[in-house]
Amino acid sequence: MSDAPAAAPASLDFIREMIAADVAAQRNDGWVITRFPPEPNGYLHIGHAKSICLNFGLSLENAPKARCHLRFDDTNPTKEEVEYVDSIQEDVKWLGFDWGDHLFYASDYFEKLYGFAVQLIEKGLAYVDDQTPEEMRANRGTLTSPGTASPFRDRSAAENLDLFARMRAGEFAEGSKVLRAKIDMASPNMNMRDPAIYRILKAHHHRTGDAWSIYPMYDYAHPLSDALEGITHSLCTLEFEHHRPLYEWLIANVSGLPGQPYQREFARLNLTYTLMSKRKLLRLVKEGFVNGWDDPRMPTISGIRRRGYTPTAVRHFCKTIGLTKYPSLTELNLLEHCVREDLNKHAQRVYGVLRPIKVVITNYPAGQVEHVELTNNPENEADGKRLVPLSGELYIDADDFMETPVQGFHRLVPGGEVRLKYAFCIICQEVIKDEAGNIVELRCTYDDATRHGVKPVGRPKVKGTIHWVSAAHALDVEVRLYDKLFTEEQPEEAAGDAGDFTQFLNPQSLEVVTAKLEPSVAEAKPGSYYQFERVGYFYTDPKDSQPGKPVFNRTVALKDGFVKK
């Protein structure tokens, strides 16, 4: 799937408008430098894709005076792991973006950040607080009442310097002291009520090891890291809106910063039938509701990749949903539309029967096998053709036969006629059942005069065309039929505060069938995209497929224009 990662959208969103104005005004000499700053504490999901497409997209759109950094915001060693660092890089690359040499870690700035903190202390803008976390919380006030100053708020710079140095040296226990910015305990913005900027954490960091026993807080590290990297536009989601004054306070009060970035916020992605919280996603994995972070039902990048979504489709989706400050809920359907749109252009067509019914063509010469030439992809003739065996014993899909048909059913019925695509028409003469009454076989006759799409004159029109697989040549293949993970559009909302979203897990989110596929798929390479004609799009599972023995994941079903009335 090859379309280039995105030109600018036709009309500018509020962020792009702002940036265009900055460029026009030659702010930062016309440079646009953005960053995607994940904390390596989990796997990236489709919501992150929105941010990735924005930040890296901006860099592409504003070339050559633009770039986008990948920065790991690794300021909390208790939650972070290299496993996540690796997966995040893989996911960003898969989406089609490239950070070049601009891979950074907040932890690389620890020494500089420490120096800035010393500077703030010297300026009388930060102090060491000995209050317990409980006391701090109590004295912070509430949403409707101001906070109370800490008894330690007016320590001298000298004392603060000494204490902060000893915090770094590891002299104090975790939780016993914290460095706070001295701002305004009465601010209506809770973030400005002397926020903690350093805490004591005697934890092993995945990059700095045991070198530090204090770690900067996000609110402190982020703006300063942005400034150190020369970021011009720091874009984040809406819940950081209240952090903006603090961001600006730090940029204004720390001297010697090489850049003057500013922060703007946009609404995060919400998708129907989808959970986007890392914590809840973790629960699904940990409690075994899904099979790992890359389970094709997961909204993680690794999950949707394994499901068979394409980078082009995801990028196009991100462009389509736009960028606003309205906390919208996007229909999953739109994502699926983008996936089908891309796959329709590129997926190779094959015949596959998910729920086989045996069809015996009684007047077809016994033992005869012929080969029909089928188009691999009608959307792209260059994909060529293939030969598919046809014989007197076939499988068709159970969905394509109804013993007592409903209104509008165009496929095979007792005594009725249907076309086998690119073969001939058959008439169902007899339905054979076992003792339990299950259909085990359909006995049919074919009409040689109906080959090549011919409709003999004077015969009732055959409305249905169905796919088929030759029984003797069919491959038995494991196919995983994925459906939406939840039965509710908004599982969290539906569960309420006290409830548990897992009660809305869709029991039908995964069905594994042994399908009958045409023999050509024996050579299917892991990680390739297929359309099973009339059924859906399928992806060769990259983990579980073996040479000659592919396993397929259903990416998304084809739209079904047939609605039973």
Added chain:
RNA sequence: UACCCCUUAGUGUAAUGGUAACAUAACAGAUUCUGACUCUGUUGUUCAAGGUUCGAGUCCUUGAGGGGUAGCCA
């Protein structure tokens, strides 16, 4: 009952004081050796009330509704 942000077809977005539109969804029809794709058409939209203006989705006021915020998480 504090502060901040937001509100345009069912959903997601555009319209930058001058004809309310695009995508998707739904529904019709055409086409089709995929009930897909493609094509055509239909339904349906500015939260409310005032104000400014020749003219308001857009600016102002008030109200309503929604989201966010009280980690030594990010």
